Amino acid sequence: MQIALNARILQAPRTGIGHYLAELVNALGHQPGVELSLFHGWGWSANLPEAAMPGYSRISPVLRQIPGAYQARRWLEQRRFDQGRARTIDLYHEPSLWPLAFKGPTIVTLHDLTHVHYPLTQPAARLKEIERRLEQGVKQASLILTDSQFIADEAQAYFGLGPERFVVAPLGMAARFHPRSDESLQPVLQAHGVEPRGYFLCVGTLEPRKNLTLALRAHAELPEPVRQQFPLLVVGMAGWKAQQLNDELRKGLASGHVCLLGYLPDEQVAQLMAGARALIFPSIYEGFGLPVLEAMASGTPVILTRRSAMPEVAGAAGNYFEPEDLHDLCNVMTRLVDDQTHWQVCREAGLQQAKLFSWDRCATLTARAYRQALGG
Known part of the structure; x- marks a missing residue:
């Protein structure tokens, strides 16, 4: 399976979703039959980027003040996505918020509904884009991955979708987290x-x-x-x-x-x-x-x-x-x-x-969702 992963979030300082994606990419490397291509916003790579430190911004404060900045960046990313290796992939996995357009099977990871409960956690222009695109992206996705059953249940009610559209793939912990002397x-x-x-x-x-x-x-x-x-x-x-x-x-x-x-x-x-x-x-x-x-x-x-x-x-x-x-x-x-x-x-x-959680288990459930979405 040729899988495209949108890894643009890895260019920012890594908080929850960034750690999720970095660990998932590493764990998926051990899944048989899964070949990944990482889209980083302007091109493609087979390798994870180095984590950025605080102070990095994917859109500068100046650009945030320009009307339509998010839409313009999104349009450019879509163009780069379409012109690149997207033509050769079997499935597209969007791990954060809303997906780019793709004619083949798409899987979306929905980590939470923070934008619904706490809308002011997002800049106004970004929130508008989320509200405009996320629901459409979720409803068009072949399957929706969630980190927990709680979010699966919450998303089913919010989007009006059946449970068969959701796969719960609990997260794991990095190897650096262990007891120490x-x-x-x-x-x-x-x-x-x-x-x-x-x-x-x-x-x-x-x-x-x-x-x-x-x-x-x-x-x-x-x-x-x-x-x-x-x-x-x-x-x-x-x-x-x-x-x-x-x-x-x-x-x-x-x-x-x-x-x-x-x-x-x-x-x-x-x-x-x-x-x-x-x-x-x-x-x-x-x-x-x-x-x-x-x-x-x-x-x-x-x-x-x-x-x-x-x-x-x-x-x-x-x-x-x-x-x-x-x-x-x-x-x-x-x-x-x-x-x-x-x-x-x-x-x-x-x-x-x-011990009930691991990134290997998360990757196994994710790869199984890929196969399901591809009709396997």
Whole structure:
């Protein structure tokens, strides 16, 4: 099977969808009969590009102000797609938002419906294009891949499609997420002034739906000696309306018990994940929640809400709290500090839960969807 994958998103700093695509491409390389061609917006390649660092923008701020900039870029991409290797492929897989036009079978990965629930997370012009093109693309797709059953159910209701059009292919975790010895973690942890299992960790783009404000407030409610012994480290780049977090962040940073680390290289994130007392993932909407899986695979207990797809990922290994309940989150954090037996049980449960997920499994289900769409 000659498969075209739209890999343009890999030119941007890698967050959830970028990591999904990079890992999927690598895993599909081990699937028999699958040959990939990666379209990067202006041409084709057989190799993954290097990940960009923050500050990269696929459309410059100046171009965003030009009427029709998104449509013009889209038209140019479509032309490059049509003029290139698209003529020789059997199936086109669009892994992010809306697909380019293709006369053959098309598969779309729908990670979530964030643009429906949180439309202001997108620039206005981009949102308009999503709303104009996504529904048409989804309805024309031979099959729609989703990361979770929750999103499959939500998309069926929203688009009015039957369950036979959907294939759930849960995500996996990269090999860098695994338990590590305290000794191996020391260089990175010392650079950030923390000890193994001596800090809480938040990972994710800084934006309102991630609910980071609640984590900051809960940490601030802990007794002073606990905050001093277990500071809160925040990893992620600024997203939509990150300024809403300013007051809470300013208070935490001023206290010396919160450290904002920004966007870090993948290996550093993996080491911080393996060394944390717990991952706090207070998000109120996720199509999967990849950091939850990565933390469990690293031997780190997870604190999260029972919202959207996240219970599918954490299962019984999760330490759940109500997303609006400050004291509930405080209690969960306190128990993971005070009760070593409970902490160890959560660690072991998470390691077992993580074994249910892998990129090989995701690639196998994806390749099976390719064959199904091609009539195999």
